[in-house]
Amino acid sequence: xxxxxxxxxxxxxxxxxxxxxxxxxxxxxxxxxxxxxxxxxxxxxxxxxxxxxxxxxxxxxxxxxxxxxxxxxxxxxxxxxxxxxxxxxxxxxxxxxxxxxxxxxxxxxxxxxxxxxxxxxxxxxxxxxxxxxxxxxxxxxxxxxxxxxxxxxxxxxxxxxxxxxxxxxxxxxxxxxxxxxxxxxxxxxxxxxxxxxxxxxxxxxxxxxxxxxxxxxxxxxxxxxxxxxxxxxxxxxxxxxxxxxxxxxxxxxxxxxxxxxxxxxxxxxxxxxxxxxxxxxxxxxxxxxxxxxxxxxxxxxxxxxxxxxxxxxxxxxxxxxxxxxxxxxxxxxxxxxxxxxxxxxxxxxxxxxxxxxxxxxxxxxxxxxxxxxxxxxxxxxxxxxxxxxxxxxxxxxxxxxxxxxxxxxxxxxxxxxxxxxxxxxxxxxxxxxxx
Numbered sequence: 311x312x313x314x315x316x317x318x319x320x321x322x323x324x325x326x327x328x329x330x331x332x333x334x335x336x337x338x339x340x341x342x343x344x345x346x347x348x349x350x351x352x353x354x355x356x357x358x359x360x361x362x363x364x365x366x367x368x369x370x371x372x373x374x375x376x377x378x379x380x381x382x383x384x385x386x387x388x389x390x391x392x393x394x395x396x397x398x399x400x401x402x403x404x405x406x407x408x409x410x411x412x413x414x415x416x417x418x419x420x421x422x423x424x425x426x427x428x429x430x431x432x433x434x435x436x437x438x439x440x441x442x443x444x445x446x447x448x449x450x451x452x453x454x455x456x457x458x459x460x461x462x463x464x465x466x467x468x469x470x471x472x473x474x475x476x477x478x479x480x481x482x483x484x485x486x487x488x489x490x491x492x493x494x495x496x497x498x499x500x501x502x503x504x505x506x507x508x509x510x511x512x513x514x515x516x517x518x519x520x521x522x523x524x525x526x527x528x529x530x531x532x533x534x535x536x537x538x539x540x541x542x543x544x545x546x547x548x549x550x551x552x553x554x555x556x557x558x559x560x561x562x563x564x565x566x567x568x569x570x571x572x573x574x575x576x577x578x579x580x581x582x583x584x585x586x587x588x589x590x591x592x593x594x595x596x597x598x599x600x601x602x603x604x605x606x607x608x609x610x611x612x613x614x615x616x617x618x619x620x621x622x623x624x625x626x627x628x629x630x631x632x633x634x635x636x637x638x639x640x641x642x643x644x645x646x647x648x649x650x651x652x653x654x655x656x657x658x659x660x661x662x663x664x665x666x667x668x669x670x671x672x673x674x675x676x677x678x679x680x681x682x683x684x685x686x687x688x689x690x691x692x693x694x695x696x697x698x699x700x701x702x703x704x705x706x707x708x709x710x711x712x713x714x715x716x717x718x719x720x721x722x723x724x725x726x727x728x729x730x731x732x733x734x735x736x737x738x739x740x741x742x743x744x745x
Contacts, residue, residue: 340382340383340744341382342382342743343741343743344739344742346376346737346740347375347376347377347735347737348734348737349734349737350374351732352731352733353731354368354730355368355729356726356728357721357725357726357728357729358729359628360719361719361720361723363725364725371398373399375453376396377393377394386422387423389419394416394453394454395414415434416434416453419432419435420433427465429465432461436455436456439503440503440505440517441550441552442618442619443619444519445617448619448621459475459476460476469507470505470506473502474500476498478495478497489524498530499519499520503517512540514540517536517537517538517539520532520534521534521558525569526561531560531561532559537553546583547581547582549582551578552579553575556574556575556576557571557573558572564608570609571610573611574614576598576613577597578597579594580593580594588651589649589650590649591647591648591649592646593647594647595645596642596645597667599612600667601640603637603639603669603670603671604671604676605669611640613640615631624662624664625664626729627727636666636718639668639669640668641665641667642667642682643665644665645663647659647660655692655695656692656693659689660688660689662687663686666682667682670682670717680717681714685709685710685711685715687707687708688708688710691703691705696734700738703732703735704731706728706730707729709727709728711727
């Protein structure tokens, strides 16, 4: 690993550092930055992602993300390379001579500036739009998310648009284009995102995602996600509303062998108030439609937030849309956030009331719908600046679940279901050159 990192550093400096002296007249401004990120995190699991089973033991582990970031920018282009290693402490024996997948490429992209407004970025990159609901980098997970994509970017003082294209293949094939090895990956997508800021208070975004998934028998099924997001922010009051419609077809098939149609919706809205520069609160609601368990239909009414940072939404215990299903009944989340920002400390207390968006069948009587209330989650967390470039983050969450949550998640609502974490974030800039 050390040899690989050293080789990349020397190659990057030789290519983009020393050669810059000969290009000084053509490129009078340039920056080169070298940084690392080391992020160990201790986590206590006792009903995380799903309700704890009777007599189940708690889990306790330490994961770590180690990153090596190189950034370069001049008036003609910019580039970024981010290497990372993600592991659980003790998952590999000591004195091991070989480590498969020890180092991976999280980002490796270049962006050419065509003119002051238009640019083109290509390569492996994070894609983030708005509040991370449909596209986010999922930074909470140690591995995070990036895409192999091509982006066309247009940006002026108050307007920003990006058109992105992605196409996945599991290998270079001389015949055929099916991606059968990694069917959970998207096969391809085309996305248009536009943002308009008429002033410092209003902000309007629009997103259109044409998302292609591999069909098991061959071919690609495309779904469409489309909708606006509006925000308002003054010194004291803020508000936001988002609506997305999801249509098209799924790569799932009906009994007749046809692709299932999608008809789903998403809505979110909130109001925030700042009591002072230090204290603020947010009251909001979010709803993702789902399918009723009392009805049989070939139509999919389940809204999928695809490539968003789902840990940011619907509670820190990740019961919903974070690799953990809940019966496809959708979700309504009513939440209240209390936040405090002091000189070196940030505190938060968030409360979520969860309800199923569609009917949940009673396991004892499948023709009867249960109460839609799933439970309440309380998240407490803090961030503390230890020193420049070093932070501590910690939190505690507890789920108060109902029998309806048991029906869609399994486990026991009568058990104590909680989760806690403690994390050190060490992210210094080791070297920075400006000319």
